[in-house]
Amino acid sequence: MGRPAKFTREDILAAALEITAESGPGAVTMAALAARLGAPTGSLYHRFASRDLLLADLWIHGVRRFQRGFVEALAADDALAAALHTPRWCRSHPARARLLLLHRRQDVVADWPERLGPEAELLERELTDALSDFAARHPGLDPETLAFATVDVPYAAVRRHLLAGRRPPETVDELITTTCHALIPPSQG
Amino acid sequence: MGRPAKFTREDILAAALEITAESGPGAVTMAALAARLGAPTGSLYHRFASRDLLLADLWIHGVRRFQRGFVEALAADDALAAALHTPRWCRSHPARARLLLLHRRQDVVADWPERLGPEAELLERELTDALSDFAARHPGLDPETLAFATVDVPYAAVRRHLLAGRRPPETVDELITTTCHALIPPSQG
DNA sequence: AGGATTCTAGAATCCACATTCTAATACTGG
DNA sequence: CCAGTATTAGAATGTGGATTCTAGAATCCT
Numbered sequence: 001m002g003r004p005a006k007f008t009r010e011d012i013l014a015a016a017l018e019i020t021a022e023s024g025p026g027a028v029t030m031a032a033l034a035a036r037l038g039a040p041t042g043s044l045y046h047r048f049a050s051r052d053l054l055l056a057d058l059w060i061h062g063v064r065r066f067q068r069g070f071v072e073a074l075a076a077d078d079a080l081a082a083a084l085h086t087p088r089w090c091r092s093h094p095a096r097a098r099l100l101l102l103h104r105r106q107d108v109v110a111d112w113p114e115r116l117g118p119e120a121e122l123l124e125r126e127l128t129d130a131l132s133d134f135a136a137r138h139p140g141l142d143p144e145t146l147a148f149a150t151v152d153v154p155y156a157a158v159r160r161h162l163l164a165g166r167r168p169p170e171t172v173d174e175l176i177t178t179t180c181h182a183l184i185p186p187s188q189g
Numbered sequence: 190m191g192r193p194a195k196f197t198r199e200d201i202l203a204a205a206l207e208i209t210a211e212s213g214p215g216a217v218t219m220a221a222l223a224a225r226l227g228a229p230t231g232s233l234y235h236r237f238a239s240r241d242l243l244l245a246d247l248w249i250h251g252v253r254r255f256q257r258g259f260v261e262a263l264a265a266d267d268a269l270a271a272a273l274h275t276p277r278w279c280r281s282h283p284a285r286a287r288l289l290l291l292h293r294r295q296d297v298v299a300d301w302p303e304r305l306g307p308e309a310e311l312l313e314r315e316l317t318d319a320l321s322d323f324a325a326r327h328p329g330l331d332p333e334t335l336a337f338a339t340v341d342v343p344y345a346a347v348r349r350h351l352l353a354g355r356r357p358p359e360t361v362d363e364l365i366t367t368t369c370h371a372l373i374p375p376s377q378g
Numbered sequence: 379a380g381g382a383t384t385c386t387a388g389a390a391t392c393c394a395c396a397t398t399c400t401a402a403t404a405c406t407g408g
Numbered sequence: 409c410c411a412g413t414a415t416t417a418g419a420a421t422g423t424g425g426a427t428t429c430t431a432g433a434a435t436c437c438t
Contacts, residue, residue: 002384003434024295029425040387041427051426104352106213107296148346148364156345157337163293175337175372182371183364191414192404219396229417230397240396 007039009047013058021095025055025108056109056116062096063123070150071130079134079150083180086154087168090161098162101155141184149183196228198236202247210284214244214297245298245305251285252312259339260319268323268339272369275343276357279350287351290344330373338372 015036019028030051034041048054066089073082090097105112105120112120131150135143154176161168204225208217219240223230237243255278262271279286294301294309301309320339324332343365350357 001436002382003386005385007386026296030427031425040389042388042429043386045427046385102293103296104291107215107292144360145364147349148361152345152349153342153368156341160336160341171333175334178371179342179368182367190406190412192416194415196416218394220394229419231399231418232416234397235415 007037007043007047009057011037012039012044012047012054013061016054016058017095017099020058020099025099025103028055050113052109052111053113053115056113058099059105059108060116060119060123062100065093065096066100067123067127071126074130074134074150077134077137079146079184080177080180083150083154083176084173086151087158087172087176090158090168094162094167097158101159102162145183149180153179153183196226196232196236198246200226201228201233201236201243202250205243205247206284206288209247209288214288214292217244239302241298241300242302242304245302247288248294248297249305249308249312251289254282254285255289256312256316260315263319263323263339266323266326268335268373269366269369272339272343272365273362276347276361276365279347279357283351283356286347290348291351334372338369342368342372 012033015033016028019032019036028051030041030044033039034044037043044054048057069089070082070085073079073085090101099108131147132143135141135146157172157176158168161172201222204222205217208221208225217240219230219233222228223233226232233243237246258278259271259274262268262274279290288297320336321332324330324335346361346365347357350361
């Protein structure tokens with residue numbers, strides 16, 4: 001059934017991720033992408049209807065992978081593990097981490113494709129649900145504090161290292177742990 | 190001497206800041222800026238040699254103002270005040286805060302003008318010096334921990350609110366305070 | 379082999395923006 | 409009033425980059 005493909009969706013997304021890691025998502029022009037793959041631009045459009053759709057796909061894949069471990073840790077009632085998931089994931093997936101944590105969605109995907117709206121909402125709800133479920137199980141715990149301790153603080157701890165292109169050192173885990181313990185009384189987390 | 194100016198540098202920078210606050214720095218096109226001011230694009234170029242120079246100016250002004258209070262607090266040996274400077278400044282300068290905290294310099298100014306290189310370095314050194322001087326005065330305090338507590342954590346605390354276009358609520362001050370105390374033993378801060 | 383189908387190729391088109399250019403204006407000092 | 413100058417005015421130019429279009433190639437099925 002048809003000529004064999006030289007460039008799969010995965011190839012293209014992988015190349016886009018590489019370029020992003022090196023020079024930021026703004027550098028992912030269709031021409032640059034084609035050049036890196038040795039492909040004509042036409043082939044890119046054969047797989048992805050538009051640049052936005054391509055980058056949106058890349059974004060969603062990343063969020064899905066990143067979020068899974070976080071949500072599981074919270075479901076297992078381990079807030080500290082959830083908080084430490086961020087630095088650990090940054091170490092195991094440096095390129096993806098740079099994409100997700102150093103840029104806002106809107107800065108990567110100019111306008112989010114309608115088609116993927118529900119997908120994005122689903123992921124977002126998955127996250128907020130995990131947080132509010134956890135909070136519901138721990139009556140003394142303010143949801144805002146929980147989000148701060150498990151999401152915002154780890155993000156902050158890791159950010160300056162990602163910016164510098166470094167892998168976050170082990171010391172950030174200690175900083176996060178100390179902060180978590182201070183914010184979430186052990187009886188609750 | 191010469192025709193009176195209708196559009197000063199300050200007018201232009203103010204308009205740029207407005208547009209940024211509403212739609213992000215990417216929306217600050219020379220055309221959009223001209224439209225908002227009711228000016229011809231020629232007048233913009235009469236004041237600023239290029240778009241990058243204009244945005245770089247906006248950025249530097251913002252950093253200078255923001256950083257002053259922070260550095261002063263550290264010089265006064267008050268790490269908590271330094272940490273709380275961020276949420277407070279976000280409340281008093283919401284538009285500027287959005288510009289500085291929601292975007293990286295490189296995302297605002299495509300390539301930083303040579304002319305302003307020294308200026309930027311000066312500001313950066315001012316910040317790192319303030320931090321290392323403080324750390325030097327408190328032998329038990331790890332510089333990395335200090336930066337985390339006074340820079341990264343406040344940034345993280347404020348970020349989700351800036352993203353939502355809200356003014357950071359007072360509760361973030363409490364979160365920051367708790368975290369600071371946990372990270373910096375009171376004997377040192 | 380012939381037709382259908384799925385891709386590769388890459389040139390051509392289009393558009394948004396930064397930047398430049400040429401005139402026209404409104405002041406000042408003499 | 410005239411020359412000089414800083415500035416407004418806005419049209420014209422140029423470029424980077426997304427998208428589209430037209431061909432040509434490689435495979436499968438019958």
